Amino acid sequence: MADTTDNTATGATAESNPAPRKSSWKYIGPGIVVAATGVGAGDLVATLIAGSSFGYTLLWAAILGCLVKISLAEAAGRWHLSTGRTLFDGWASLGRWTTWFFVVYVVIWGFAYGAAAMSSSALPLQALFPDVMDLEWWAIACGLVGLVFVWFNKYEVFEKVMTVLVGVMFVVTVYLAIRVTPNIPDALAGLLPVLPDEKDSVLNTLGLIGGVGGTITLAAYGYWVNAKGWTNTGWMKVMRLDNRVAYVTTGIFVIAMLFVGAELLHSSKVALAGGDKGLIQLTDILEAEYGSATAKFFLIGFFATSFTSLIGVWHGVSLMFADFVARYRGQGAGKGEEVASGAREKSWPFRAYLLWLTFPPIVLVFQGQPFRLVILYGVLGAAFLPFLALTLIWLLNSSRTPREWRNGIISNAMLAIAGLLFLVLCVKQIWDQDWADFF
Numbered sequence: 001m002a003d004t005t006d007n008t009a010t011g012a013t014a015e016s017n018p019a020p021r022k023s024s025w026k027y028i029g030p031g032i033v034v035a036a037t038g039v040g041a042g043d044l045v046a047t048l049i050a051g052s053s054f055g056y057t058l059l060w061a062a063i064l065g066c067l068v069k070i071s072l073a074e075a076a077g078r079w080h081l082s083t084g085r086t087l088f089d090g091w092a093s094l095g096r097w098t099t100w101f102f103v104v105y106v107v108i109w110g111f112a113y114g115a116a117a118m119s120s121s122a123l124p125l126q127a128l129f130p131d132v133m134d135l136e137w138w139a140i141a142c143g144l145v146g147l148v149f150v151w152f153n154k155y156e157v158f159e160k161v162m163t164v165l166v167g168v169m170f171v172v173t174v175y176l177a178i179r180v181t182p183n184i185p186d187a188l189a190g191l192l193p194v195l196p197d198e199k200d201s202v203l204n205t206l207g208l209i210g211g212v213g214g215t216i217t218l219a220a221y222g223y224w225v226n227a228k229g230w231t232n233t234g235w236m237k238v239m240r241l242d243n244r245v246a247y248v249t250t251g252i253f254v255i256a257m258l259f260v261g262a263e264l265l266h267s268s269k270v271a272l273a274g275g276d277k278g279l280i281q282l283t284d285i286l287e288a289e290y291g292s293a294t295a296k297f298f299l300i301g302f303f304a305t306s307f308t309s310l311i312g313v314w315h316g317v318s319l320m321f322a323d324f325v326a327r328y329r330g331q332g333a334g335k336g337e338e339v340a341s342g343a344r345e346k347s348w349p350f351r352a353y354l355l356w357l358t359f360p361p362i363v364l365v366f367q368g369q370p371f372r373l374v375i376l377y378g379v380l381g382a383a384f385l386p387f388l389a390l391t392l393i394w395l396l397n398s399s400r401t402p403r404e405w406r407n408g409i410i411s412n413a414m415l416a417i418a419g420l421l422f423l424v425l426c427v428k429q430i431w432d433q434d435w436a437d438f439f
Contacts, residue, residue: 018234027238029159030224031246034073036166037217037312039250041120041305044257045278050208051261054198056183058208059190062258065209066251068421070243071414072385073221075392075407077239080222080336081232082405087222088323089334090395099324101387105380106321109216110353114361117310118143124302127280139365142310147358150314151351154342155227158315165304169253172301177256179290180263187259203428210385210425219388220316221246226339227319233405264289315345318353325349382422382429389419 021027050058079090091098122138132138150158195201225239264285279302287295322344327334344350393415396407407415 018232020234020236021238024238025241027228028242028245029163030077030221030228030230030239031073031242031244032166032249033159033162033224033312033316034217034221034243035246035249035253036162036169036308037220037316038069038215038309039169039253039305040117040215040309041123041279041302044253044302044305046208047254047257048261048265048278048282050204051258051263052265053204053261054196055262055266056186056190056258057194057196058205059187059255059258060193061205061208062254063191063251066247066254068209068414068418069218069250070247071411072218072389072392072418073246074240074243075396075411075415076219076222076388077225077243078236078405079392079395079401080225081230081236081239082402083400084231084336086226086323086327086334086336086339087219088320089327090400091391092327092334093400094391094394098391099328101383102324105216105384106317106324106353107356109380109384110317110357111360112364113313114143114357115139115364117306117313117357118361118365120306121303121310123277123280124299124306127283128296128299128303136365140362142307143358143362146307146311146314147354150311150318150354154345155224155315158311159224159228162308162312165308166249168304169301169308170249172297172304173253173256176286176294176298176301177259179294180260182259182263186262206421206425210421215313215381216320216384217312217316218385220312220320223316223319223323223339226336227342227345229340231336231340236405314354314357318350318357319344321353322347322350379426379430382426385422386419386426389415389422393419 047062050062076087079085079087083090088102091102118139119135121142122135125138125142126133126135133141149161153161195205198204221243225235225242230239260282264282283295283298283302286298319339323334323339326338326344326347326349338344393407393412395401396405396415397412398406
């Protein structure tokens with residue numbers, strides 16, 4: 001039985017033990033959304049570079065990264081379902097510092113991310129249609145299409161479109177992995193936890209574990225679970241299956257792109273540029289090796305990867321911001337049922353944050369990101385995942401969570417590993433910044 005004594009203070013529902021839903025594939029949805037949103041073009045480049053630099057040696061690290069993300073997303077979903085409260089409501093119960101961190105994060109991060117997401121979606125479109133218009137105008141068009149789509153559609157339509165785009169991503173990445181003819185014995189050897197014989201190999205390995213499919217969308221997962229209509233513990237088994245599907249899908253993307261990097265780039269000693277432009281470079285290599293049809297097919301997958309991240313953030317983080325405003329104003333007080341009703345998606349805070357993600361970043365699309373903003377964006381981005389991991393440990397081991405849904409040994413271990421991993425990467429990110437020119 002759930003421990004309902006302490007639950008009342010945090011607003012948990014009286015129906016603490018509803019009949020569990022049978023775990024079924026027909027319910028799958030939020031996991032597809034979080035997988036599509038979390039894996040962006042930058043993640044694919046990072047995996048390609050790992051494959052081109054180390055071959056199959058770090059395949060185990062990419063898979064471990066997916067397992068770490070499963071634990072984080074499951075914990076976020078478990079909080080929403082077991083308490084009937086949203087994650088922001090949980091954060092707010094830990095003190096005002098969480099609110100200040102969240103507000104500063106979503107304002108600065110959203111401003112910089114908006115420009116990055118629009119530019120990333122524009123790159124493959126400009127490569128496919130080079131004579132239509134310049135990159136900046138493609139970027140603005142992508143942002144406006146994302147804005148209109150999320151503004152006028154509720155979660156159900158959003159999920160269906162994301163599922164189609166994930167299908168495109170899946171077909172393209174698996175096709176490329178098969179086309180390059182992976183060396184299966186070497187790939188199996190890459191499952192052994194071995195570090196490359198190179199300088200900074202430990203940090204590179206940690207970066208690969210922590211960098212694939214891990215953003216604020218891990219926290220948004222619980223909101224998508226509620227938006228799907230899952231608001232109590234009866235959906236717990238379904239949520240856990242959905243979450244595993246999400247990161248199996250992510251794992252397939254990651255493994256496929258690592259195969260491409262290992263086979264197509266490692267053997268020929270080709271070094272990709274960092275950032276999304278590395279994928280344009282890969283397009284030229286694919287065209288030279290396999291012809292223009294394969295290159296264009298890859299660009300379509302590149303666009304699907306980037307645009308799912310764009311509309312996923314436009315929807316998911318706007319939901320979180322709307323929940324923050326509603327709780328701050330005492331409206332709905334962070335209830336999962338309010339998110340499930342669809343009211344948040346039509347609220348002015350939701351749409352205000354959509355506008356923030358779309359229009360102010362246009363300045364950065366044309367002018368580039370100011371130096372100080374780049375530093376703040378990098379530091380805040382690196383700090384969010386340790387914040388998420390450590391606050392989930394706090395929430396899910398306290399009386400805020402019904403006793404039967406609190407963390408067990410495995411959950412605590414995985415979240416602790418995630419927190420330490422992301423903390424190390426955060427310190428490295430801060431250390432690597434050129435602070436001398438910041439002030």
